[in-house]
Amino acid sequence: MIQQENVLSNGSSVFGSRVLSNDLEYTINEISKWLVIASYIAVIFWKHDAEALWLATGSLMNSWLSIILKHIINHDRPASTLRSDPGMPSSHAQSIFFVVAFFIQSLVSSLVLNKTTVFVGVLALASGSYLV
Template sequence: MTVELIRTPILKNATSNDHEGFRISHRLSSEFRAGFLSDGLEYTINKMSKWLVAALFGALIIWKHDGEALWIAMGCAMNCWLAIALKNILNHKRPISTLRSDPGMPSSHSQSIFFGVLFVILSMVKYVGLNGNTVVAGVLTLSSGSYLSWLRVSNKFHTISQVLVGAVVGAIFSALWFQAWYAFVLQAFTASFGVRIAVFLGSASLCVCFLLYIFKNGLTEEL
């Protein structure tokens, strides 16, 4: 009887402790999963954003494979070179300098993204016209670009001003580049073999130089 009286509270305490341990473990596991999904997923999307934009432009260039595709490729490369030049000129520190050693103004990610965003929207309006479908597609494109750019702020790689300046510069450069093609380059490209050669060589050389720059600075290095 004495043994039973002693064993019973011990078993009850052990069972209670097991349940409490399970609840704590379950809560910690849930918090870890929530943190991973909120932080890890955003970080992964942010890391992939530049490659996603590059892949989309690459697919567009391969699909069109014409003079305009070469002009787009040249514009992409020149936009990236412009971002690098502006970084060195402005020499604006990032919010956390230990994450990246290079300057942060403007954000080259947002500049590249909004170059693509505006070029896609302008192309849709040019080829399809302004209607309900292009408005919806344009809003979705703009929203996606804005979200990818915002990830640069939420992941502490850039300040809001650096991202906004990059977006504005990229959009302006995109509009000017798009307009230049239809204003005078297309006519010259169609009429002159020399212009076609110049556009081809210019596009190829700029893209190759930029790829060499990326490889030289490491594929994992943020721009």
């Protein structure tokens, strides 16, 4: 006999709501920016080359561009969100695609353009699209 999982009124499962409580989601969301900063610093110290510095500089410029575009476009977020800043363009989506584009460019510049680099580049682009 197969047991059905209890489903809450919003469509999420009881198990999922217990594992990912609001406190855990809030904590992860609050520390995510620090984890990203720490990962960039770790890459700079680990690789300590020009490419790592270009990655960090480009990421910083990308963040500033996102802030500027948010103020220019000034598109409201959906009513269900708690944040009051403009929601368009998505900072997360813009950052993910910057990292994907940087990865693909680094891959092609360090290796020659062949079937493998094209496959890995398409796979990285698909993965980035999925994460957005």
